[in-house]
Amino acid sequence: MAVTEVPVRNSTARWKGLDVAHHLAPQNNYHDLKRKEGGARIITESKGVWLSDSDGNRFIDGMAGLWCVQIGYGREELAEVAAQQMRDLPYYNSFFKTTTAPTVELAEALSELTGGKLPYVFFGSGGSENKDSFVRMARFYWSVQGKPERKNFITRDLAYHGSTQVAASLGGLRPLHTHFGLPLEGFHHVLPPYHFGFANEGESEEEFGKRAAQAVEDKILELGPDTVAAFLGEPIMGAGGVLVPPSNYWPLVEKICRKYDILFAVDEVINGFGRTGRWFAHEHWNLQPDFMSLAKGISSGYVPLSAVMVADRVAKVLIDSGEAFMHGYTYSGHPVCCAVALENIRIMQRESIVETFAEDMAPYFARCLQERFADHPLVGEVRSFGGLAAIELVPDKKGEPRRRFSPMGEVGVLCRTYCLKNGVISRAVRDSMILCPPLVITREEMDEMLSRLAKAIDSTAKELNIL
Numbered sequence: 001m002a003v004t005e006v007p008v009r010n011s012t013a014r015w016k017g018l019d020v021a022h023h024l025a026p027q028n029n030y031h032d033l034k035r036k037e038g039g040a041r042i043i044t045e046s047k048g049v050w051l052s053d054s055d056g057n058r059f060i061d062g063m064a065g066l067w068c069v070q071i072g073y074g075r076e077e078l079a080e081v082a083a084q085q086m087r088d089l090p091y092y093n094s095f096f097k098t099t100t101a102p103t104v105e106l107a108e109a110l111s112e113l114t115g116g117k118l119p120y121v122f123f124g125s126g127g128s129e130n131k132d133s134f135v136r137m138a139r140f141y142w143s144v145q146g147k148p149e150r151k152n153f154i155t156r157d158l159a160y161h162g163s164t165q166v167a168a169s170l171g172g173l174r175p176l177h178t179h180f181g182l183p184l185e186g187f188h189h190v191l192p193p194y195h196f197g198f199a200n201e202g203e204s205e206e207e208f209g210k211r212a213a214q215a216v217e218d219k220i221l222e223l224g225p226d227t228v229a230a231f232l233g234e235p236i237m238g239a240g241g242v243l244v245p246p247s248n249y250w251p252l253v254e255k256i257c258r259k260y261d262i263l264f265a266v267d268e269v270i271n272g273f274g275r276t277g278r279w280f281a282h283e284h285w286n287l288q289p290d291f292m293s294l295a296k297g298i299s300s301g302y303v304p305l306s307a308v309m310v311a312d313r314v315a316k317v318l319i320d321s322g323e324a325f326m327h328g329y330t331y332s333g334h335p336v337c338c339a340v341a342l343e344n345i346r347i348m349q350r351e352s353i354v355e356t357f358a359e360d361m362a363p364y365f366a367r368c369l370q371e372r373f374a375d376h377p378l379v380g381e382v383r384s385f386g387g388l389a390a391i392e393l394v395p396d397k398k399g400e401p402r403r404r405f406s407p408m409g410e411v412g413v414l415c416r417t418y419c420l421k422n423g424v425i426s427r428a429v430r431d432s433m434i435l436c437p438p439l440v441i442t443r444e445e446m447d448e449m450l451s452r453l454a455k456a457i458d459s460t461a462k463e464l465n466i467l
């Protein structure tokens with residue numbers, strides 16, 4: 001065969017083919033992806049808030065990857081720190097009375113970020129692993145105090161806490177339970193603080209907040225307070241649909257946990273690292289959690305890393321028990337990941353990314369979202385908190401403003417497809433379009449992101465004969 005006749009393999013076709021032939025990607029319908037769609041989109045390049053795919057399409061990343069790229073893509077400093085750490089010490093573990101310098105340096109930095117309120121940290125590689133660490137730590141805490149019967153956990157319906165068997169059991173999303181024999185025994189779910197979704201006719205935010213908090217107390221009493229280990233919740237529920245609780249909800253829930261001496265834990269995997277306008281979202285309500293789960297923004301997603309932060313009063317029991325805590329991962333406190341996370345935090349501090357976002361971009365984001373979408377005939381509710389937003393689509397805004405589409409989720413997927421056509425990445429949770437852009441987004445980029453999303457929502461409305 002002459003040289004010119006050698007078929008030039010198109011990269012996209014090749015990679016899609018490999019995806020179909022060899023890759024079982026997370027949370028996908030394999031039949032649709034492999035048999036109907038011929039493989040996933042291949043993302044190849046990134047800079048700032050922009051992504052490109054292997055076909056040369058460009059997108060504004062309205063989701064910061066998977067809710068994680070706080071400082072934007074393409075920061076050389078992180079690449080350099082990773083390379084240097086790989087040269088110096090690419091790996092060592094923290095088992096058997098050894099550890100590494102970046103591991104303990106990061107532990108100190110994280111403790112300082114909490115103002116010393118959560119001074120201890122247990123490292124993992126992701127938000128799901130954290131949940132196993134948290135559950136084991138909470139059960140260990142009670143067991144070494146002679147209360148092994150305290151092993152129940154209370155969380156909320158619609159919550160997402162990760163995807164291992166334990167993390168998915170903590171979560172309250174039914175599709176993550178079906179087929180898997182979940183939730184495991186000992187995991188219980190209560191009403192989430194989702195006013196638009198679950199408030200009774202005429203029930204105010206405050207009344208509903210009280211009722212949702214009461215659901216936590218009712219569950220504690222139903223199970224028996226002496227059998228409950230801990231309550232866990234995301235301050236603002238992210239993957240559950242950006243559910244912003246009424247302002248009275250969290251102080252009430254914390255008080256209830258304290259009343260029954262139940263460990264109080266917050267999942268800040270999405271909320272942490274400036275996402276809500278503070279370093280950690282629980283600060284908005286002055287909460288004093290016993291545990292805090294961190295991941296994603298801890299390294300801006302550049303490397304896999306997670307951390308369970310632990311309050312002094314809990315750590316004291318673990319330490320004074322005199323027993324070994326038989327739990328840990330090969331990559332707990334991985335030096336390269338810790339060095340990158342430390343530099344990520346230093347960049348956020350040097351450039352005042354959290355403060356700038358909170359003072360300038362977050363109010364601008366909230367205002368633009370309301371102005372552009374609140375009166376749209378397809379939009380039932382616009383919710384936002386800091387850098388998290390949901391635009392909930394409904395079929396009959398005028399007639400029955402809180403009725404949802406049936407079946408749920410198809411309109412969201414349709415709108416997401418229009419988003420991609422218009423060069424913006426937004427995620428559909430049921431029929432809510434979600435935004436969570438990198439915290440370094442500029443006003444100009446935000447205007448562009450929202451214009452593209454507006455076009456996608458208009459196209460969706462037209463297709464449904466709503467516009």
Ligand SMILES: Cc1ncc(COP(=O)(O)O)c(C=O)c1O
Nearest residue numbers: 126127128160161162267269270
């Ligand atoms: C609140 C929360 N917890 C835990 C997780 C799971 O984290 P990972 O995917 O890193 O295991 C997620 C992921 O989105 C999350 O949103």
